[in-house]
Amino acid sequence: MTTEAAIRVQGIAKSFGNLQVLRGVDFEVEAGNIVALLGSNGAGKTTLVRILSTLLTADSGTATVHGFDVAGKPGDVRESISLTGQFAAVDDVLTGRENLVLVARLRHLKNPGRIADDLLARFTLTDAGNRKTATYSGGMRRRLDIAMSLIGSPPVIFLDEPTTGLDPQARIEVRQTVKQLAGQGTTVLLTTQYLDEAEQLADRIAILHKGTIIQNGTLAELQQLLPAAEVEYVQKQPSLEDVFLALTGDPREADADDDRRVPAGKELR
Helix, strand or coil, X not given: CCCCCCEEEEEEEEEECCEEEEEEEEEEECCCCEEEEECCCCCCHHHHHHHHCCCXXXXXXXXXXXXXXXXXCHHHHHXXXXXXXXXXXXXXXXXXXXXXXXXXXXXXXXXXXXXXXXHHHHCCCHHHCCCEHHHCCHHHHHHHHHHHHCCCCCCEEEEECCCCCCCHHHHHHHHHHHHHHHHCCCEEEEEECCHHHHHHHCCEEEEEECCEEEEEECHHHHHCCCCCEEECCEEECCCHHHHHHHHHCCHHHCCCCCCXXXXXXXXXX
C-alpha cells in the first residue's frame, strides 16, 4: 500500500477546441475516504474522472492515483482502480452471477464462481443471482454494476453520478453500498449533482465550478462559510445547498443582491 494520498491532483487543465473545461484543478483524497466532487452539468466532473482513470489525457498538470502517475504509469493506475459510469454496464442477456463470473475470468482470477457468489451475498443479490439482469430493478442493476467493479479488490473506485436516473429507493440502496465500501477501506471519488447525497456520504466535499475547485472541506467547514439563519429564535445551520448556491451563484437571483455571499476572509485553505 502506498503511503501517499490515494488521489492527488495538481493543476490539471483540459480543453476541447476552444472550450476550456478544466482550468487548473487541485485536490487530494485520503485513503479510505469518500470525497464528493460536486458540480452542475458541464462543470467538468466527468472530464476529470476520465483523466484520473486514464481515459483522457490532461493538457497540463499532474495527477497520481494510488501513488502512480496517471500519465507516466497508466497501466499501474488501471490495475489500482475501478470506474462505474453514469449507466450500469451490465449484460442483460446474462444472469447476475454470469456477469460477475465473466468479469472475474477477464481479470484472470482463480475461482470466479466463488468470487461471484461472495459478491452476490455481499450486495444482497443472492436470490436474484440466477435471474437475467434484464429483470432487475434500477437499484439492483446499479448494485450489481458496483459489485462487478469490485472484482480484483481495487483500492480506489470512481463513481461517476452513480444514482442518476434512479428512483428514491434505488438511490438509498446505492448510498448504503457506497458507505459499506468506505467502511471496508476502499477510497471512493464520487461525482454527483445531488446535494443531499454529498451531505450523507462524503467525508469531504469539493465544489467544482467553471473548471476549478472553488471550495474543498468537510460539510461542517463548508457550513461555516455562511452565517447561521435564525427562525423564531432557533439557530439553523446552512444546508449544503445554501453553500453551493452562494458559491456558484443562484441563477434565479442573478440580478438580485445576495446578502448571503461568503464573507471576506472565510475561504477554506
